[in-house]
Amino acid sequence: LVAVSARSPKPDLPLDGVRWDDDPLALARAADIDCVVELMGGAEGPALALAEATLAAGKPLVTANKALLAAHGLALARAAEAKGVALRYEAAVAGGIPVIKALLESLAGNRIDTVAGILNGTCNYILTRMAAEGLSFEAVLADAQKLGYAEADPATDVDGWDSAHKLALLAALAFGAPPDLASLSVQGIRSITPLDHRFAAELGYRIKLLGVATRSDDGVEARVAPALLPVGSPLAGVDGVINAVSVKGAPVGTVTFVGPGAGGDPTASAVLGDVVDVARGAVGLPFGRAADALRPWPLLPVARRRGAWYVRLCVSDQPGVVAGIAGILRDEAISIESLLQFGRSRTDSVPVILITHDVAEDALFRAVDAIAGLPFVWDKPFCLRLQPS
Amino acid sequence: LVAVSARSPKPDLPLDGVRWDDDPLALARAADIDCVVELMGGAEGPALALAEATLAAGKPLVTANKALLAAHGLALARAAEAKGVALRYEAAVAGGIPVIKALLESLAGNRIDTVAGILNGTCNYILTRMAAEGLSFEAVLADAQKLGYAEADPATDVDGWDSAHKLALLAALAFGAPPDLASLSVQGIRSITPLDHRFAAELGYRIKLLGVATRSDDGVEARVAPALLPVGSPLAGVDGVINAVSVKGAPVGTVTFVGPGAGGDPTASAVLGDVVDVARGAVGLPFGRAADALRPWPLLPVARRRGAWYVRLCVSDQPGVVAGIAGILRDEAISIESLLQFGRSRTDSVPVILITHDVAEDALFRAVDAIAGLPFVWDKPFCLRLQPS
Numbered sequence: 001l002v003a004v005s006a007r008s009p010k011p012d013l014p015l016d017g018v019r020w021d022d023d024p025l026a027l028a029r030a031a032d033i034d035c036v037v038e039l040m041g042g043a044e045g046p047a048l049a050l051a052e053a054t055l056a057a058g059k060p061l062v063t064a065n066k067a068l069l070a071a072h073g074l075a076l077a078r079a080a081e082a083k084g085v086a087l088r089y090e091a092a093v094a095g096g097i098p099v100i101k102a103l104l105e106s107l108a109g110n111r112i113d114t115v116a117g118i119l120n121g122t123c124n125y126i127l128t129r130m131a132a133e134g135l136s137f138e139a140v141l142a143d144a145q146k147l148g149y150a151e152a153d154p155a156t157d158v159d160g161w162d163s164a165h166k167l168a169l170l171a172a173l174a175f176g177a178p179p180d181l182a183s184l185s186v187q188g189i190r191s192i193t194p195l196d197h198r199f200a201a202e203l204g205y206r207i208k209l210l211g212v213a214t215r216s217d218d219g220v221e222a223r224v225a226p227a228l229l230p231v232g233s234p235l236a237g238v239d240g241v242i243n244a245v246s247v248k249g250a251p252v253g254t255v256t257f258v259g260p261g262a263g264g265d266p267t268a269s270a271v272l273g274d275v276v277d278v279a280r281g282a283v284g285l286p287f288g289r290a291a292d293a294l295r296p297w298p299l300l301p302v303a304r305r306r307g308a309w310y311v312r313l314c315v316s317d318q319p320g321v322v323a324g325i326a327g328i329l330r331d332e333a334i335s336i337e338s339l340l341q342f343g344r345s346r347t348d349s350v351p352v353i354l355i356t357h358d359v360a361e362d363a364l365f366r367a368v369d370a371i372a373g374l375p376f377v378w379d380k381p382f383c384l385r386l387q388p389s
Numbered sequence: 390l391v392a393v394s395a396r397s398p399k400p401d402l403p404l405d406g407v408r409w410d411d412d413p414l415a416l417a418r419a420a421d422i423d424c425v426v427e428l429m430g431g432a433e434g435p436a437l438a439l440a441e442a443t444l445a446a447g448k449p450l451v452t453a454n455k456a457l458l459a460a461h462g463l464a465l466a467r468a469a470e471a472k473g474v475a476l477r478y479e480a481a482v483a484g485g486i487p488v489i490k491a492l493l494e495s496l497a498g499n500r501i502d503t504v505a506g507i508l509n510g511t512c513n514y515i516l517t518r519m520a521a522e523g524l525s526f527e528a529v530l531a532d533a534q535k536l537g538y539a540e541a542d543p544a545t546d547v548d549g550w551d552s553a554h555k556l557a558l559l560a561a562l563a564f565g566a567p568p569d570l571a572s573l574s575v576q577g578i579r580s581i582t583p584l585d586h587r588f589a590a591e592l593g594y595r596i597k598l599l600g601v602a603t604r605s606d607d608g609v610e611a612r613v614a615p616a617l618l619p620v621g622s623p624l625a626g627v628d629g630v631i632n633a634v635s636v637k638g639a640p641v642g643t644v645t646f647v648g649p650g651a652g653g654d655p656t657a658s659a660v661l662g663d664v665v666d667v668a669r670g671a672v673g674l675p676f677g678r679a680a681d682a683l684r685p686w687p688l689l690p691v692a693r694r695r696g697a698w699y700v701r702l703c704v705s706d707q708p709g710v711v712a713g714i715a716g717i718l719r720d721e722a723i724s725i726e727s728l729l730q731f732g733r734s735r736t737d738s739v740p741v742i743l744i745t746h747d748v749a750e751d752a753l754f755r756a757v758d759a760i761a762g763l764p765f766v767w768d769k770p771f772c773l774r775l776q777p778s
Contacts, residue, residue: 098495106487109661252485252658259644269641272498
């Protein structure tokens with residue numbers, strides 16, 4: 001370690017024998033620095049400037065900055081390739097889990113069909129405690145903030161954007177496309193209730209915030225959303241702040257990686273792995289093929305997105321409810337795997353849970369809109385995908 | 390693909406446009422072959438001859454041959470380093486799971502403390518079905534042989550040797566030592582009974598054949614043995630022919646890899662990953678450091694091996710049994726976490742299960758020998774380690 005800088009004023013760190021620079025860009029320019037490690041964060045500003053200056057100076061860059069790469073990955077890859085230097089970012093996705101190298105190198109002989117992951121430890125911590133303790137999202141969030149597991153402004157985590165940055169990188173690597181945050185659908189976990197966890201458990205599922213990118217002949221679908229996972233599937237048992245990524249490909253089958261997804265120590269492990277690679281002379285292509293050979297993926301049209309769904313309704317407890325709902329589903333050719341009513345009430349709403357068989361997403365949402373208009377339906381229906389195991 | 394050979398006569402394969410050679414060594418000599426992939430198997434004979442000839446010719450070698458590397462890894466690494474060529478063997482351990490590269494590269498910045506894995510799909514299939522269906526080892530083995538999950542001669546799998554070959558490689562990578570099969574203790578799964586699975590389940594454990602290598606300040610312990618894993622730990626839920634490896638290190642923490650451990654397709658994925666690395670110009674050191682810098686590990690003395698144990702006894706159902714057993718344990722300063730008797734019988738033996746707190750292994754085996762000599766103890770006590778989660 002030769003020199004250190006920061007976006008903020010000089011931190012109170014032991015820097016014995018290590019140079020301090022007020023200006024991060026000085027690191028890119030210094031003749032005695034062979035490799036720059038960027039850990040400042042942020043998609044723009046000093047992090048972007050340092051990344052650009054480092055690569056322009058022909059120096060390898062190691063970064064943990066998912067937002068930077070999700071926004072500027074293609075341009076930075078071009079810059080690295082132009083100078084023939086490494087751009088490495090193992091720490092940007094799932095912390096200590098070496099999934100970037102697995103996709104870039106170990107699984108290079110595969111056609112990757114699906115990447116699915118629990119990519120945000122804060123959300124997984126919140127969902128795990130909600131499920132285990134029957135608590136509300138707000139209660140667990142407040143506790144997580146006290147314990148340091150959630151930021152004062154939790155939006156990046158709980159609204160799915162941190163997961164989306166990571167999924168954009170995983171999907172790019174899996175499918176040979178430039179990272180493209182805008183092509184992802186993103187939904188967070190604020191609307192999950194303790195009831196959803198209870199119903200899911202009774203039906204044999206766990207609710208997790210998943211980032212999923214799937215390729216079929218008709219196109220790619222990439223989304224971050226809470227989903228129901230069958231108990232016993234590799235990701236369903238991943239609890240607390242732990243991250244996990246499952247990669248399904250041919251010929252390999254499904255390989256799942258589980259480990260610590262955030263924090264200084266796992267990040268250090270991933271950064272050190274990249275630095276060792278750079279020291280050993282590895283260059284590689286940042287996205288596994290030349291930046292100019294990356295092709296944006298055709299998006300799978302909504303009508304072609306098929307899957308099973310969990311739908312939670314609040315209805316009046318009166319005759320004709322099931323007939324009304326079932327009629328709308330029949331009109332959209334949606335078949336029902338289970339329909340469960342929980343509790344009874346003459347005066348209040350009662351929850352009804354539907355699990356559908358595989359349906360086209362547009363048909364499901366037309367049906368849900370129609371159901372929302374029924375006189376005995378109290379709230380907008382809440383829908384979650386069932387993730388196939 | 391340029392040419393193919395085999396240890397047996399020419400197989401009935403489609404070889405359009407690919408040369409057949411009766412002599413595998415011709416592949417090492419041929420001027421038009423840049424890289425040899427060895428998939429013949431066997432620690433000696435044609436596989437060893439081909440590996441030596443390939444490296445001597447200055448050509449990179451990709452192999453799936455765990456037995457070869459466990460026996461001759463150090464010499465082959467020296468040969469590869471002498472010529473500056475790659476020796477890659479991702480497919481040799483845990484099939485499609487990229488754990489060799491993870492240890493060599495991704496986790497290179499870590500001190501690895503423990504590597505623990507379910508490394509043999511045949512054994513895991515047998516143990517999973519025994520646990521789920523209450524069947525005997527012999528019954529499931531016979532079925533596994535019919536289904537092609539077990540060989541006609543199952544000894545290499547069920548007696549732990551296949552796992553031992555893989556553990557020898559994992560331990561070498563984790564601890565910077567030459568692979569040393571002779572330093573491992575190896576125990577198979579033939580003695581596990583349906584009762585053990587039932588008792589384990591009642592106590593909150595699953596029985597898995599584990600390969601475990603652990604480093605402490607006092608030395609390294611490496612063993613293949615069936616062990617009790619707490620339900621909910623990452624390896625306990627890995628069922629059927631699936632393999633899994635957990636790596637515990639600092640700073641990373643624990644990272645677990647789960648996936649298909651054997652078969653043509655996962656092996657192909659691992660071999661292709663290695664071939665792509667070779668094609669990209671990666672050389673590396675076969676064991677992550679120079680062969681001459683690998684140091685045999687000091688073995689942890691038995692008296693320093695501490696852990697909790699499951700002990701199954703068959704005893705007469707009579708007064709004084711618990712007092713007799715407990716007295717012996719007290720004399721060896723072994724404390725008991727649980728002692729359970731299952732069933733009652735005036736005429737037959739009944740099983741008694743002991744779970745100890747952490748004890749030194751030599752003390753446990755002295756106590757077990759003494760217990761075996763008690764007049765009311767029918768059979769040799771059967772002992773399994775509890776694997777910490």
